Amino acid sequence: MSQKLYRHVLRDAWSVTWRHPALWVLGAFALFMGQSQFFYSLGGLFKITSLGKTAAFAAAQSREWFLPVVSPNSWSQAAIGIAISLACVIAVALFTFMVIQSQGAIMSAGDYIFRKRLYSFKAAWHAASAHFWSIVGVLVIKIIAAVVIAAGIYAIQTALDAWPDVWWPKVLFIGGFVALSVIDILVTFVALYATCYVVLEKQRAGAALKHALKMFGRHWLASLEVGVIFLIANVVAAAIAKLVFAILFVPLLYFAVLMRSATGLVAPIVVVNLTILFGAVWFIAAIYTTWFYMSIVVLFDRMQLDEPVSKVIRFVRSMVERRAA
Numbered sequence: 001m002s003q004k005l006y007r008h009v010l011r012d013a014w015s016v017t018w019r020h021p022a023l024w025v026l027g028a029f030a031l032f033m034g035q036s037q038f039f040y041s042l043g044g045l046f047k048i049t050s051l052g053k054t055a056a057f058a059a060a061q062s063r064e065w066f067l068p069v070v071s072p073n074s075w076s077q078a079a080i081g082i083a084i085s086l087a088c089v090i091a092v093a094l095f096t097f098m099v100i101q102s103q104g105a106i107m108s109a110g111d112y113i114f115r116k117r118l119y120s121f122k123a124a125w126h127a128a129s130a131h132f133w134s135i136v137g138v139l140v141i142k143i144i145a146a147v148v149i150a151a152g153i154y155a156i157q158t159a160l161d162a163w164p165d166v167w168w169p170k171v172l173f174i175g176g177f178v179a180l181s182v183i184d185i186l187v188t189f190v191a192l193y194a195t196c197y198v199v200l201e202k203q204r205a206g207a208a209l210k211h212a213l214k215m216f217g218r219h220w221l222a223s224l225e226v227g228v229i230f231l232i233a234n235v236v237a238a239a240i241a242k243l244v245f246a247i248l249f250v251p252l253l254y255f256a257v258l259m260r261s262a263t264g265l266v267a268p269i270v271v272v273n274l275t276i277l278f279g280a281v282w283f284i285a286a287i288y289t290t291w292f293y294m295s296i297v298v299l300f301d302r303m304q305l306d307e308p309v310s311k312v313i314r315f316v317r318s319m320v321e322r323r324a325a
Contacts, residue, residue: 137205
């Protein structure tokens with residue numbers, strides 16, 4: 001097998017991602033299934049810029065915001081407050097639905113494109129809807145595992161803080177961190193493979209998780225290799241997002257100063273600037289997320305074959321075959 005398998009996987013996924021920009025809309029929501037490194041990086045950049053102080057100042061100027069402050073001094077105002085609360089709940093529910101549905105729709109689109117050689121946004125959306133609750137089941141298992149991992153990290157960190165001068169908490173911290181990292185890798189890839197089994201192979205959540213565990217057992221080394229590749233890709237994408245943020249920040253800062261001088265308002269200008277900045281970074285993250293899930297779909301198809309996927313295994317096998325020849 002060609003040693004360039006990963007390159008082919010990433011290239012084919014990028015080709016599909018670039019040809020079908022409508023999928024970027026799905027990527028913008030599927031981002032919140034786990035590709036939020038961009039916003040963590042952006043948050044760090046946000047804190048060290050003067051934009052953070054400007055936003056904090058604007059937040060204190062409630063009279064300059066577009067939405068008025070509603071005080072329940074009458075039944076009508078109370079009704080308005082309840083209506084706004086219900087609207088917020090509905091908005092959160094719809095957003096959660098879009099996050100889960102979008103991941104399934106991207107993978108379903110990959111199924112149509114790579115297996116059936118056709119593209120239909122509508123068909124991919126309906127196919128994902130048919131497996132929505134199975135995807136939710138996989139997500140619930142992933143969340144439970146994430147909570148357990150977070151609790152474990154908190155426990156060993158607490159032990160380290162409680163006995164700072166004792167050696168064994170340090171050993172426990174290192175060993176526990178390594179063990180939890182391995183578990184996190186296992187959970188991450190099993191969840192991805194299980195979603196592929198749900199969407200591409202039309203399986204229920206329970207059966208999908210069992211097959212995903214078996215696939216990870218067969219291809220754990222390839223999963224680690226892919227994890228390293230996307231770790232590097234995350235760093236590159238985050239760097240690009242920061243660069244775009246920095247490029248846009250300077251002209252938007254001058255725009256804010258000019259508008260402040262002309263109108264005397266601060267908060268509305270900050271809202272506009274933040275919308276542009278976060279929108280630009282979100283756009284980059286949406287493209288990257290679409291490419292990521294498309295790559296997983298292509299890789300999943302490769303892993304279902306009997307041939308080895310791991311680059312290390314393929315390299316060692318090629319060396320043995322050369323010596324035997």
